[in-house]
Amino acid sequence: MFFSRTLPMILVFVMGVIGASLYFIPHPSAQALENTLSQWSIAIGSFAIFLAITSLIRRYITNIKRGKEVVYNLVALISLFGMALLGLINGTGPDSVFQKIFINVQVPLDATMFSLLGFYVTSAAYRAFRARNVEATLLLLTAILVILGISTIGDSQTWLRDLQEWIMNVPNLAQKRGITIGVGLGMIATSVKIILGIERNWMGG
């Protein structure tokens, strides 16, 4: 109980108070301590990859054992170990096989997966983007003005570009700023809740 709940909560509180208070102490030793803690965080954080990899491997092995999509899970498992070992043993230089696989296998897979959104956004615009009421019409008109102004059409039609830049830097800025202030307050509230032990979801279970 002490190691599983109390100690983590004490630690989160102590680290939180130290983290927040060091900002207000300009003395070099306080700044040095803040730097040291940041460096330690980088070091500790690097081992977090074990958590990600372990849970991934565990999932694939469980699926294989249960006979669920064996081929797919095997492919994932083999490519995981293959790529990691290739990098660790053969090196990660710019001309290495590791970097070649990254550029010619991983990059096209990732990039193409997201490029599908180009098709979906068109289809969605055709089917769902309707000027049903004042708000939707306003959204639609702003979107069209921004699309035109930001495109190469705005290069020759300077009034469109000027209008788009004004929209971006005045009403859009005001909207984003309202949200940023709200999000900032929310972030601070969440941080305080974590430090004081009110928010404990991070401990899981």
Add this chain to the structure above:
Amino acid sequence: MGILHWLFSWETLAAFLTLAIFSFLYKENPVYRLAEYLFVGLSAGYGFAMTYFLAMKPNLMDPFIIPIMQRLHLLGGELLPINWWYIIPTIFALLYLSVITPKYSYLIRLPFAFLLGLGSGMAIPRAFQASILEQMWDTILHSPNWQGYAELSKQYEWSLTVVFISAIIIFVSVLAVLAYFFFSKEHKGAYGKFARFGIIVLMIGFGASFGSTVMARYSLLIGRLMFLLKWLHIVSY
């Protein structure tokens, strides 16, 4: 020879995988699923190797773990100096390995607590400054003297009149957006109307985001199409 060379090149492999993912547009199929799992596996493997070489080794193992192992004659090589302070992050980092044994996996909460506590604590004053104070200052005043507005006018290439009218619009609009999100007071009467103005500002902002996002979505697709056309030697860039 030329065709064979082209057929068995890295580019052909990349093109095949691109088409495998595109096949999802028709419907989900085994080739797509295979490509999807390959992607997840490769990403994880790539991530591990990169993290090991660029973060784990230089920032934790070199200052403490490796020099200790060298002194215990478990590792050879040029003797590295020991940074004893790094015993603390080493202990926390090694606790991540407890995830392997379900019985002690709760110990993983300790490195979490360290990182989360420090991160949250450090974020409080900085987020207050960056996301609230600076934004409020610019909304209310931007500048305590005329010089500031003149600079803004020069920077944006807008006339001073436009700069001033814009500053007033920003001030009123930010307040309206905040009023809309403030639910402790019922949205009725004059306040309700002001909050309604907030919705209008929100919609303009979302429209601007959408307009910009469209460009991003098409850019990604263009990237893949340009690659395929280059692979087919239709274009050269």
Add this chain to the structure above:
Amino acid sequence: MSFWEKLSKLPRFWIYLGLLIVMILPIVLKIKAHPKMGLETRLVYDYIDHMKPGSVLLMNFTYGPSSMPELHPMAKAVMRHALLRGVKVIGMSLNIEGTGLGLDVFNSVAKEFQEAGHPLQYGKDYVYLGYKTGYAMVIRGIGGDFHETFPVDYFGHSTSDEETMPLTARIHNYDDIDLVIDFSASGSGATWITYAYQQFNQKIAIGITAVMGADYQQYIRTGQLVGLLNGMKAAADYEAAVAKLMEKELHYTPPPYATVGITAVTWAQLYLILMVIVGNLAFFMIRKQQRRRR
């Protein structure tokens, strides 16, 4: 079923095919754009253009392949520009996949300068550091001790070695870095502002995917950002301007990418607007017909 009802239920296939055609045509016909720089892009361009030779630019890669067509050409153009002005360039990444992409940017630009007859020296003119875990802590860490945060570069060379790595050996914290530019597909721009600008007064610019392009104008007005490169349009603007500079100063034309792509993007954007108009027209006509029937 009326004409408008049929039109509103147009199969996906035709919408997709239309999109493919409008995108491929300008690429195949090689229609290159002659872009005019937008406001936020110009701010970044002017800032880098006025950097003194020998000053240091830190480029951070926080994007994966999913936003490569926007940010990759942008990063290359910025790096070319900085090197043309004699600015020293350091690369780093806060995103695992961004590491390989950053490496690709550094390698290809270095190769271009080699081809142009102005070879660069690794360690003196440019250095690639690679990835580090910890996000905000890395940004804070650089402000405290650069060498402790990055003891070695991507290739394992010590960053404090004065003989082989004179560029990084002289960097201790943000005082020695003149501009940070974050190429990002996430919210890392805000993290740089929060941790590097607020605490260390570090000058920051960002190159960002257009998905988030509308979120950062507020930071320019406050001076928290020197400027912003938004999506492929900014990439094309920057690429075209730097290509002209390179042609003039090195008699070398770097390969175009965004300047070609942006024309196709514009065509696709117009296609989307057409789709929205047709979709809405069908919607209103059907509604009108339904009202008449009642």
